[in-house]
Every structure is written in C-alpha cells, then in structure tokens.
Amino acid sequence: MLSWSSAQSGAEADLTAVAAGTDGVGFENGDALLRFASATAGDDEAELTASREALVEETDEAFMIDAAAVAANFEMMTRLADGTGAAMPSGAVESQVKISEAYGVADVISQR
C-alpha cells in the first residue's frame, strides 16, 4: 500500500530507507513519521518521547495523534492477521516480490 500510494502521489517512497528505519523516505514529514512509527513499536520510552516531540514540532499535535492512531491500528491488525492465520491470495504474493525483498519478508517468522 505504501509503494502503491506513494507512486500514485508522484513521490515514491524509498522502501530501503523505510525497512532500515533511516532518513531518506522521500516525501514530506516522512523521516519524522518513520522515526515516530519505529518508536511506537519499540521499548525505548525516551526515544518515543523525543520522536513524538520532534513530529509535533515539525507538524502539529493533531497530526501526531493521527499518526499514533495509525500505528495503533497496525498493533491491532498484525495480531489479528497472525492470530487468525490470515494469508494473502497466492497471486497477491507473487505480485509483490519487489516489496517483499525490500522488507526481508523471507526472514519473517510468521511467513505462512
């Protein structure tokens, strides 16, 4: 969805930067969002606070709340998918080889 939506918008995301969690995402607020998203899924409270403040500084509080809501949604979705054994149709998997390689999907434990 990231690859598709960013390509449609004309500012294609650098999936390698996203997968590595490094600067260079390639669109507005991308690096601050990536840092905040990474921190929400991690255990480092100081980094979460710092990344939240940096994102608010760059955007505003409502924007940060929207980003936190999306992150929360995928805390929900990942457990839903793994807990119910959700699988992609085989055709969908084959069409996403480039994305899968960028994210190292072959090494993901939950691959079914």
Place this chain on the structure above:
Amino acid sequence: MEVRADLADAHRDAWTHLAEPGSWWTGEQRLELAKTVLGAMSDNEPIPPWGSISAVDGRIPDMPTAPAFAHDVAYRIARHAGTLTEDWYKKASEELGPLPYVELVGIVTTVAAVSRFSRSVGADVPEFPSPVPGEPTGDAPDDLVDPELNWVPVAAPADQTAAVMQAYTAVPSEFQNYLQMASAQYMPAAEMGDPAWMRREGGLTRPQTELVASRVAQLRECFY
C-alpha cells in the same frame, strides 16, 4: 491533548465493549483476559513464546473466571503473535472452541490498539470499566465455513474479501468493534482504494499513513 471525536468514541466504545458479555465469554471473563493482555503489552521481561503466563506466580488471578489456558493464549497472541503456527491454533481452538478463540483474539487486538495508542501519545491507558453482568449471548452467523485464507471459521461466503476483513465475521460483535476501530484509527473500508484519501485537510496523506502502517507491521514481523 484533544483527541478527535470519532477516535475517542471508538476507543471509549471498545473499552465499554470489553466489559460486556460477548458471544462466548462473560463480561467478567473478557475483562480478566483484557488485563492479562495489558500485562503482556507492558511486560518488561516477557516470558518466551513457549511459556505459560498462568504458570507465573501473580500474573493471573488465583481463581480465574476464564480458563488458565485462555490467559496463556491471550498472552501469546499479545506478545508473540509473529510466532503463531497453524498447529498451535488447532490446539488452542480445540481447547477453547473455535468461536471463543476468535472472540479472544478480538479482546487481544482491542487492548493492543488502545494501550499502544495511549502510550504513543503520552497518555495513561484508560481504566477498565466494571464488568456488565450476564451470560454470553451465543450469537453466531447461521452459515459458518472454513475459508482458504484464514485458520479460523468465517461467515459465508468465504474468501470474497481480504483475509483480515473476514477474520472476525464468525463473532459479529467483535467484527463491528473492529470495523469501528479501524475506521477511526486508519480509514473507512470504503476508502481503501483511493490513493489520495485524507481524513482531513492538514492530516496525514495516504502515503504518510501507509508509511506508519508499513513500519509497524514490519517491526511486528507480520508476514501478512
């Protein structure tokens, strides 16, 4: 901090829903399991995936109203979802029943979302409400089937939509709760095909939304 109304409502409704009798668990059991999930989410020294939280002193009530095994399942999904296998699911669903299992996953995902949102914005996790008395409703669709795209049973027809969209259809109240939360947190299902969708002017663009989604899913090692 002002949280927009639809998101605040979705989370408040989800928390209220946790305390109500479900299709297969009482309100008291649902809240008890929710507390185990919350403990798993904030566990600084998590037990390994093969461990049983019910075997650790003080981690579940001495006289739980839900089976100890249900607490073990809840903890495992909350903390180690990426390690689940179909064989593990079969054992869990044989022990709990496939529909109670689905409802339990719904409890886990609700607590995971609300607790992580609270932490992310720097707020306290809301207090759980008091349990609503009553027996489980037993509500289930008439036409349950085994899909190709999920381990769990779903309402017919199967596999006409994405696996994550049909996953909770066997437990209608969890499915409705999930739809409300996903709509407020991410986007309404009807907007999924629009690469230019934005919730509001000045809010996240679709690529910005998908960046956050993609990074969290990657860090959770979710193949889907």
